[in-house]
Amino acid sequence: MEVVPVSVGRAAQAWDEQHLDLAAAAGQVGSAGSSGFTTAVAGTASRFLTTWQRHVERVATTCEDRADGLRRTMQTYVDAEGTTTADIDALRPYLVEER
Amino acid sequence: MAVTLPSRPRAVPALVCDPGAVQDTATRLLAASAQVDDLGDFAGGRARVGDWAGPASEAYHAEVAPTGEQADAMSLALRAVARRVDDHADALTALLTRRGDLDDRRQHLAQQVAWCEREAAKPLTPAQQDELQEDCRRVQGAVDVHGTDVATWVTDLETEEREMKEAFTRVLDLDAVDRLYGGVEDPADAALDRKPGAGASPAEVNAWWESLSPEEQQAVMAAAPGAIGNLDGIPAGARHEANSIALERDLADWRHAEEAGVITDDERDWLANAEAAQRAIEEIEGRVDPVTGDPIQAQLYLYDPAAFDGDGAVAVSAGDLDTADNVAVVTPGLGTDGQSAPYQADRAATLYESSRYLGPDETNATLFWIGYDAPDNVPWEMEGFDAAGVATEGAAEAGGARLADTVDGLRASRDGDPAHLTAIGHSYGSTTTGLAAQQHGLDVDDVVFVGSPGVGGDTDHASDLGIDPDHVWAGANSRDTVTWLGNHGWVHGETLAGAGLGDDPTEDDFGAQRFQAEDPSRGDGRSFDQHSLYFEHGTESLANISEVVNGDYGDVTHADHRHDPFLGDPEDPEDDADVQTPRTQPVG
Numbered sequence: 050m051e052v053v054p055v056s057v058g059r060a061a062q063a064w065d066e067q068h069l070d071l072a073a074a075a076g077q078v079g080s081a082g083s084s085g086f087t088t089a090v091a092g093t094a095s096r097f098l099t100t101w102q103r104h105v106e107r108v109a110t111t112c113e114d115r116a117d118g119l120r121r122t123m124q125t126y127v128d129a130e131g132t133t134t135a136d137i138d139a140l141r142p143y144l145v146e147e148r
Numbered sequence: 149m150a151v152t153l154p155s156r157p158r159a160v161p162a163l164v165c166d167p168g169a170v171q172d173t174a175t176r177l178l179a180a181s182a183q184v185d186d187l188g189d190f191a192g193g194r195a196r197v198g199d200w201a202g203p204a205s206e207a208y209h210a211e212v213a214p215t216g217e218q219a220d221a222m223s224l225a226l227r228a229v230a231r232r233v234d235d236h237a238d239a240l241t242a243l244l245t246r247r248g249d250l251d252d253r254r255q256h257l258a259q260q261v262a263w264c265e266r267e268a269a270k271p272l273t274p275a276q277q278d279e280l281q282e283d284c285r286r287v288q289g290a291v292d293v294h295g296t297d298v299a300t301w302v303t304d305l306e307t308e309e310r311e312m313k314e315a316f317t318r319v320l321d322l323d324a325v326d327r328l329y330g331g332v333e334d335p336a337d338a339a340l341d342r343k344p345g346a347g348a349s350p351a352e353v354n355a356w357w358e359s360l361s362p363e364e365q366q367a368v369m370a371a372a373p374g375a376i377g378n379l380d381g382i383p384a385g386a387r388h389e390a391n392s393i394a395l396e397r398d399l400a401d402w403r404h405a406e407e408a409g410v411i412t413d414d415e416r417d418w419l420a421n422a423e424a425a426q427r428a429i430e431e432i433e434g435r436v437d438p439v440t441g442d443p444i445q446a447q448l449y450l451y452d453p454a455a456f457d458g459d460g461a462v463a464v465s466a467g468d469l470d471t472a473d474n475v476a477v478v479t480p481g482l483g484t485d486g487q488s489a490p491y492q493a494d495r496a497a498t499l500y501e502s503s504r505y506l507g508p509d510e511t512n513a514t515l516f517w518i519g520y521d522a523p524d525n526v527p528w529e530m531e532g533f534d535a536a537g538v539a540t541e542g543a544a545e546a547g548g549a550r551l552a553d554t555v556d557g558l559r560a561s562r563d564g565d566p567a568h569l570t571a572i573g574h575s576y577g578s579t580t581t582g583l584a585a586q587q588h589g590l591d592v593d594d595v596v597f598v599g600s601p602g603v604g605g606d607t608d609h610a611s612d613l614g615i616d617p618d619h620v621w622a623g624a625n626s627r628d629t630v631t632w633l634g635n636h637g638w639v640h641g642e643t644l645a646g647a648g649l650g651d652d653p654t655e656d657d658f659g660a661q662r663f664q665a666e667d668p669s670r671g672d673g674r675s676f677d678q679h680s681l682y683f684e685h686g687t688e689s690l691a692n693i694s695e696v697v698n699g700d701y702g703d704v705t706h707a708d709h710r711h712d713p714f715l716g717d718p719e720d721p722e723d724d725a726d727v728q729t730p731r732t733q734p735v736g
Contacts, residue, residue, distance in 0.1 A: 067186075
């Protein structure tokens, strides 16, 4: 059986942090505002900001997916027969998303 | 013969825009690009799990690499657009200025055309007609030049708008991002590889920075603001830009975490410090230069909201530290932390206003510096003494070293163009400033102590500070209770259970130049309230500090020193002095 070390749990938490930070960055792009531009540019600026907010949101979602994927891997390992109690105890704090 | 009249000047098209708002957009995009860049670094580093093997590990790592590559490309694309937006803000500012000039010329020409029209309607002799015709030809020539200039301005505006739109649209979709930036090396990486290591002197840091190309400098500011924002030796303008990106990113991150209900206690403290830094910048930018009438420029010179166990470190300048003729660094005292930034910004802006008002021919920058872990408690506000012992020098010693490093950084970043530099310590900050000078060779031209409870236990005389005593200045309000806490005569507080902060710098034995620092609101008795009035407009203290900052020593109003007779209590000649109210800002 493939052993899943605790470092996988730490990586999952780090992906969660990336998700949170990038979701904030997406909001930052979306709220950057196009009102300061001239009317000739404002529409293009607004379209860019909206589109890039979605781009960054998608990257944020990818990070969340990575974290969730690692947690599923850990859960599968914890649920499998033959996993030692020590391994289960070590991984348990990382099985639930904290933020 | 009919006179041929000049045509009326062409109207200048309206230009409705807000360069400041465009600048804000650029800052937000840069902050977001830095965040995306972090993902690229993360995917190539910490996301990799070295001690995990097997098929699941291989699948995971196969997915991580493309995520990092995409993030790197997106970061570069977003940064490029942000830079273009930043340039666009500058271009709009210049176009607005040019438009104003063109409109002024149009109004002037319109008056001249109207004069020609009025004159032509009058009965004129042939000689007068010839003379008027010549005037009309001259005005027509000016109208034609104006028309050409307006056309050029319109073309320049349209070109600028077109190029800005192209910058937005060329990386609108991710395929274009990948095509243009996929696999492109970030110029920041090579630049950061050459960065001197920890422990490098400010001069070495400055030499590295100056060795970078403008493109590399811009890339480092955007990709790794934390690497240079607080690094002594980096010019203030670059530190400000990097720290502004970091501030913008922090505000977005922690506000988002707060809204999502997942903010930690530490992050809540850091967010409060970041918001205080932002308010400090707004405080300074909301004030105007008394000579030019323009908003005062703010520079975020130091920004570390998590420093000192969450107390925070921050320094913001009123004025441009890279170019000002006269630079002042103000170190505040007890009870100061990151959340004090707006209050200290008010003081810095007030000192800037006064210095500019009293010395309008020179430029100024006034930096408030919360770069050390000042004791939290203020005993004279009845908050008591904290566990660390506020009445000892420990925090001031550590702060003194940091202050000396900060001054070295300011010096190194202006090698060849040195400012007249003054260190000002208020309250416990005077102890910190005194120790910086006595123990670390503070590289300043003048040092000013105000409201001092003592300037450090090993300093018995101004000459111990390593600065010509003629350039060591001290101001003490005779009613300020804190200024009576320092050593007088042979009674030394630090010998009493380790308490005490050194000598009173206004005493005759100390040998500093004492200036008048009484406040018009003083009463008959001593008061802790008088301790916080040294930086108020219309006070002797602010005027005299400003004269020292400007190097106008002849305009400083001196005060007689305090004296401690062998028998009896210390005496202060300022007790009975008339209080002056010098003007330190324009009327109204």
